[in-house]
Amino acid sequence: MNVRILLAVSTRVLTQLRRDRRTAAMLLVLPCVLITLLWWMFRDLPGDLFDRFGPGLLAIFPFIVMFLVTSVTTLRERSSGTLERLLAMPMGKLDFLGGYALAFGVVATVQAVLAVSLSVGLLGLDVAGPVWLLGLVAVADAVLGTALGLFVSAFAQTEFQAVQFMPLFVIPQILLCGLFVPRDDLPTVLHAISSLLPLSYATDAMEALVASNATAEVWRDIGIVVAFAVAALAFGAATLRRRTP
Amino acid sequence: MMNNLVEIRGLTVDRGQRRVLDALDLTIEQGSVTGLLGPSGCGKSTLMRSLVGVQQLAGGSVRIAGVEAGSKELRPRIGYVTQAPSVYADLTVRENLTFFARVLGAGAASVDRALDRVDLPDQSDQVVGQLSGGQLSRASLAVALLGDPEVLVLDEPTVGLDPVLRRDLWALFHGLADAGAAVFVSSHVMDEADRCDRLLLMREGRIIADGSPARIREQTGTADVESAFLALVDAAAQGGAA
Numbered sequence: 001m002n003v004r005i006l007l008a009v010s011t012r013v014l015t016q017l018r019r020d021r022r023t024a025a026m027l028l029v030l031p032c033v034l035i036t037l038l039w040w041m042f043r044d045l046p047g048d049l050f051d052r053f054g055p056g057l058l059a060i061f062p063f064i065v066m067f068l069v070t071s072v073t074t075l076r077e078r079s080s081g082t083l084e085r086l087l088a089m090p091m092g093k094l095d096f097l098g099g100y101a102l103a104f105g106v107v108a109t110v111q112a113v114l115a116v117s118l119s120v121g122l123l124g125l126d127v128a129g130p131v132w133l134l135g136l137v138a139v140a141d142a143v144l145g146t147a148l149g150l151f152v153s154a155f156a157q158t159e160f161q162a163v164q165f166m167p168l169f170v171i172p173q174i175l176l177c178g179l180f181v182p183r184d185d186l187p188t189v190l191h192a193i194s195s196l197l198p199l200s201y202a203t204d205a206m207e208a209l210v211a212s213n214a215t216a217e218v219w220r221d222i223g224i225v226v227a228f229a230v231a232a233l234a235f236g237a238a239t240l241r242r243r244t245p
Numbered sequence: 246m247m248n249n250l251v252e253i254r255g256l257t258v259d260r261g262q263r264r265v266l267d268a269l270d271l272t273i274e275q276g277s278v279t280g281l282l283g284p285s286g287c288g289k290s291t292l293m294r295s296l297v298g299v300q301q302l303a304g305g306s307v308r309i310a311g312v313e314a315g316s317k318e319l320r321p322r323i324g325y326v327t328q329a330p331s332v333y334a335d336l337t338v339r340e341n342l343t344f345f346a347r348v349l350g351a352g353a354a355s356v357d358r359a360l361d362r363v364d365l366p367d368q369s370d371q372v373v374g375q376l377s378g379g380q381l382s383r384a385s386l387a388v389a390l391l392g393d394p395e396v397l398v399l400d401e402p403t404v405g406l407d408p409v410l411r412r413d414l415w416a417l418f419h420g421l422a423d424a425g426a427a428v429f430v431s432s433h434v435m436d437e438a439d440r441c442d443r444l445l446l447m448r449e450g451r452i453i454a455d456g457s458p459a460r461i462r463e464q465t466g467t468a469d470v471e472s473a474f475l476a477l478v479d480a481a482a483q484g485g486a487a
Contacts (some may be wrong), residue, residue, distance in 0.1 A: 008347035012336070019335045019372070081331035085388070088297045089348050090320045242315065243301045245260055 001094050009099020013073070014106065027069065027107055031061040031115045039123040054125045055206035056179035058115055058134065062108055062142035063199060064170055070104060070149030071162040078153070084244070093237040101146050101233060108142025109135075129209035133218060137209065140225045141202045147232035154239030173199035178207070198228035250275040250396065250427045251296065255305035258291050265291045266450050268305065273429060278415075278422045280441030281431040282470070288450040289431040290328055293400050296429065297325045309396055321349055324389030324397045330381045331388075334374035338365055338384050341373060342391065351392035359387040362417055364410065379406045386414070390421075397421060397428045403437065415440040438470035446474055453477045 042049035077083045112135045119125040156162035176194035194200045205221035251273035258266040265288045294300035298315015307314040332341045342356040360366045363383040403411045418428045446454040465473040
């Protein structure tokens with residue numbers, strides 16, 4: 001791993017993003033708009049429904065957005081020939097993936113700060129635990145989305161295919177993560193499956209933070225989410241081939 | 246021995262079910278411009294990808310300065326231009342070059358020099374996606390010139406360029422060769438043949454002629470390289486039929 005090259009990749013990805021105003025705006029504004037929409041839906045209903053669903057969505061949005069953006073951008077890099085050119089240069093696979101992960105990690109941090117500030121500050125989400133930790137969980141989720149997006153981009157030949165990995169990789173995780181049915185109430189088999197999916201731990205962490213200020217479990221969940229992200233990056237690196245047929 | 250910078254032995258490449266290159270042998274000396282000419286689909290790009298070390302081989306070896314092509318120590322020493330302009334369309338020319346220079350560990354001065362060499366200093370702050378086709382391929386070429394590579398592998402770098410610019414670029418290639426680099430240029434345009442020190446004519450994965458343009462014309466008794474190519478193909482067909 002070469003820090004100079006890794007930072008060069010991150011800087012370049014961020015410059016590209018800065019050029020692409022529309023994508024940048026979507027990345028930062030969209031999660032806020034969707035959270036506000038959720039808050040508005042539940043506004044006139046009895047009970048603290050926003051407190052029940054909000055944390056889960058704070059975990060899910062950064063994950064989805066980063067998954068989509070990353071799977072398409074890296075695929076573009078593969079199909080435009082720039083990846084081949086980079087791999088013919090002194091570019092390590094981990095420099096490349098790490099550079100992407102770092103760049104989108106920075107974006108994810110800004111995104112998380114915005115979404116969490118909005119939820120807690122304006123929309124009145126009650127958080128029992130430390131708010132900054134909520135932000136950290138969101139960043140970990142975004143990094144997870146980035147890593148999975150990098151991973152699946154290896155299996156898509158076109159951007160059209162890449163986008164369709166979302167229903168395969170993302171929607172089952174959303175259904176089983178505990179947002180719709182608490183994980184403990186799921187049928188045994190589904191509960192077991194949900195325990196294998198990283199988004200479940202991300203949602204658990206968010207819900208735990210909102211419910212109490214005990215943080216041990218939250219840290220464990222963050223650790224699991226990060227471990228999944230690292231594994232996805234490692235698999236992603238394995239799919240990058242310097243020599244292609 | 247010292248002069249043979251590139252040594253290719255028994256290079257065999259399969260793409261899908263098709264054998265694209267079959268036991269190809271070739272050496273390329275330092276300080277020369279070698280042209281690889283042939284119709285599209287004849288295996289030019291595959292040979293170039295093998296030189297750079299991004300092609301999966303079915304057999305044989307490609308060694309540059311005694312080291313296997315594509316190995317870590319060689320990668321900073323080779324400049325490569327793919328057929329499709331491999332630059333980032335949403336960055337400016339300078340941003341692209343600066344990025345690749347950082348990857349190579351080449352200094353900021355090399356960016357300006359590369360811009361000058363391909364005659365793009367005026368377009369340096371333009372976003373690559375807005376450049377014309379010729380400017381785009383020059384931007385891609387500029388990336389390959391960063392860091393003063395010892396071997397330049399250029400896959401059709403002059404396609405669609407203005408004749409004046411084409412002449413300048415060939416002068417640049419010769420300048421780099423005079424400075425000691427091995428320049429390997431492919432083209433499917435036969436009229437570029439005379440600009441090379443050495444010419445390889447390629448068809449269906451095999452090299453059918455190898456020599457200076459003058460010598461190839463002389464051997465085939467033809468006036469230009471295109472006729473020489475045809476004469477060689479016809480002779481091979483008759484030889485095969487007989």
